Amino acid sequence: MTQGKAALRWAGRVCGWVLTLAATFTGLLAVTFFIGRKVPIDPVLAVLGDHASASAYAAVRAQMGLDQPLPVQFVLYVRDVLHGNLGTSLLTSNPVRDDILRVFPATLELATLATLIGILVGVPLGVVAATRHNRAIDHVARFVGLIGSSMPVFWLGLMGLLLFYAKLHWVAGPGRIDPAYDGMVDTRTGSLLIDAVLAGDWDVFRNAMAHILLPACILGYYSVAYLSRMTRAFMLEQLSQEYIVTARVKGVSERGVVWRHAFGNIAVPLLTIVALAYSNLLEGSVLTEIVFSWPGIGSYLTGALMNADMSAVLGSTLTIGALFILINLATDMLYRVFDPRVRA
């Protein structure tokens, strides 16, 4: 009986997720599609250029389906998407799906490394700042947070290149890998670091690492700033609660108070913040990708937007939207692990 109820509850939850997912996707698809079709940019010019004849123009317009009424275009697009066909990019002549499979791992690799840096540095910094409230380390943490939130990533990236690449020669320059190593390992996962390890090619690994470190650190710095600020705020709130005083009165060690009691209680909101920071890095690192010539989804989407390549824009937006939804879903599930109230 109890098992049956639990199964029903799970089935309800899964149905809810699926419905939310479907509604979000449909909304995303419709909004992106109609905005894309209404912008006053002529995608035919992107294909033919300025010198083409009127007959060539009309033929390509018909070939792209732009002579059809808008609702018909939308229905045809949805049908293709449901068949896994995101269309062909005007800019690369490749299927959009193939392009995304190529560029997305580059962004994923960069954003994941940056988020790791953010968590490893930002969270302890926030905790220390809160436990040493208004002392030197707290001021340092706040300063780091302030600079991180106010400094343009574009400028910081260029300065980073100038110092660590051009002057100190600690890291490699723009791009994912030196041309001499390009294509030396087979693409299996799309992540150069992982593919190099799988191939056992340590020269390629070292070169790829030398290229990714600086952009990852620059993006990671923004994560550090954001995560340390939020962790500090959450911790300050928790450390002023009565249960913390009680714990101290009961003789719990300071380490236990901070990490088990206070930090344990901020883990859930922190999870949301980390998920948000990760999602933002996955779609919001356009400028970093441009400065570092990083062939990721941010620069792919920007290029597509600038050239009215609507299939690529729609495909990328759907991918990023799907990612947001999946990360939110994963966070919801992790809530159940960390928060006993949700489990109940």
Place this chain on the structure above:
Amino acid sequence: MKLAFGAALLRSTTLACALATTLVAFQPAQAGTPKDMLVMATMLDEFSTLDPGEVYELMPEEYVANTYDRLVRVDLADPSHFKGDVAQSWTVSTNGLTYTFKLRPGLKFHSGNPLTADDVAWSIQRCVLLDKGAAAVLQGIGLTTANVKDNVRKIDDETVSITTDHVYSPTFVLNVLGAWPASVVDRKLLEQHQQNNDFGNAWLRTHEAGSGIFKLVKWTANDSLILQRDDAHADPALLKRIVLKHVPETAGQRLLIENGDADIARNLGDNDIDALAKSGKAKSMAVPQATVLYLGLNVKNPDLAKPEVQQAIKWLIDYQGIQDHIAKHTYKVHQTFLPEGFLGAIDDNPYHPDVAKAKALLAKAGLPNGFKVTMDVRNGYPFSDIAQAIQANLAQAGIQVELIPGDNKQTLAKYRARKHDIYIGEWSADYIDPHSNAQGFAWNPDNSDNSPYKMLAWRNGWNIPQLTKETDAALAEPSAQRRAQLYEIMQKQMLANSPFVIMFQRVSEVTMRPGVSGIEVGPINDLVSYRHLTKK
């Protein structure tokens, strides 16, 4: 207690420090580029296809020029002469309509397939029948989807004949046949990859089927393009491998050059060029390009239709000031429609800022206090900067210009629909024959809204039956000398009276590290050759 916490903190910090240490530990595995490989930092965002029958942008034309052969190529030293590429010799029939080309024997494609007259004829037919942007070039000699199979024919395995619809100047016909749309593609290979009678277009968009000095190794859109020397070529290139690397930021290109990670940079800004020249880390070569930057004044606007207003605008712009302060290395003042280096080009730049003269002209036009007008400006350098400077220049005589910024294709779509007042833009020649620009600026056979010809004169509503006749006459003129004279006359007429304010000619700056030499850069990217490129 604090000690225990401190230990935990220490662990985290150690981890972070370890991460930072890797920054130092993973130093670049290699400094500089390998000896037999040349890395060129450039912008590859124009590449949307690799098919010569579809390509129309500048950098892709350069790629085609180095991976495919064609019948003839223009001689950069003397644009009125041509060198055979796959053609050994050619003749023109007595009626001036049929060109017969004899091919060199023993030519081969990169695939190993023999290159025959059948491939040459099929390639030209294919481009016209595909009817993409590139076909417009071949349509210039009267090749249409209806007649191309009859007019471009294989005579035998080593002979091809091409018949034009009218008598054209031979230099014009050879310029058209020497342009990238006439590149010879491997018919046998493309037919293996044909889908739905597309002439292998879908496959060729991302592959290569040529016989040029380099073959394509790998193209990663918006990232890199790798070319490998074809060792079997009759006249092979000097360098083994060339990598074109997409570096969208000019500052990034400069850093790569300074650090030796790129050998050539193609898109440096004025400051970067000056700084590199001063440090001695690189040298630059400036080559005027067949691209002019101009204002199009739409004569559908009654104010802009007045010749005095058109003249006044020309007398208000500070051409030299704009070049010095906005486009020092990348543009040069040029006021006629034929760029420097073209047959018949003249070096007349009569206009300079003269506010008093401009005000007098406006008063004569009945607009002593100026008027209001809009200007469509595409985003980005140099258009926004130049448009703002022009806005300030014209304000001196009371002409109030409202700038309407937009994406390139957005402003272009408005321009092609004749819905603009003033448009600032560029016109690039497809081949270095004067007709490419004369057709753009001085040819409008049908000024109706439904005209099939939407060249620049039409876009600005400029009805010019007489000038159109002159353009056609110059196109048919067989004597190069007489032809040059005809274009000179037309340019002078248009300098005095036209709704085009031609201001600048683009200059290509190729920045090279010491030891790099041999790149041949022509006025169009289709005439850039990597054949003699080498580095020490």
